Amino acid sequence: MSSSFARCYRLTKTDEYSSVFGFRRAIRGRWLMLHYQPGQPGGSARLGLVVGKKLLKRAVDRNRVKRVIRDQFRRRRAELPPVDLVVRLAARPDALHDGQLAEDFLALLGKLTAHRTKREAS
Structure with a gap:
């Protein structure tokens, strides 16, 4: 399986x-906020990013x-x-550490799958 970030996996x-914002479902992490909406059946996960200048001045x-x-x-797309x-940056990180941002995002994905399985069970 290709690990590229092709156009079909992006919100454009x-x-x-x-x-997605109108669906009004979100999970908050330490620095990131994950807004989500169920996609098309048989499709794959798609990602959009919002990182504003208000929180991080430097490009x-x-x-x-x-x-x-x-x-x-x-x-993680296949899973x-x-x-x-x-994914939106919700708080200004004190110092940018790639590992901490990655952990925050992975924790949000874990919460997302937990929310989805809870809803499908009820």
Whole structure:
């Protein structure tokens, strides 16, 4: 299986982001917030990223956050259910450590699968 981040695995249009935000389901981590919406049956997980200038002024820092999250998504995409995800930076990290950002994102994915299995069971 390819571990690329092809266009079919991304949220690209404003309407796609708006529909995920409009679904109003979110999980908060230490620095990140994960908004999610069930995707199309038979499809795959898709990712969108929002890292604003308000929290990280330097473009190099914003790009680093996005790079870490995209990398973790690529590695875990096959394990994820068909869901549209928007990851947003919710708090300014004191110091940017790739490992801590990756752990926060993976913890959010773990909570997401726990929420989904709870709902399907009831």
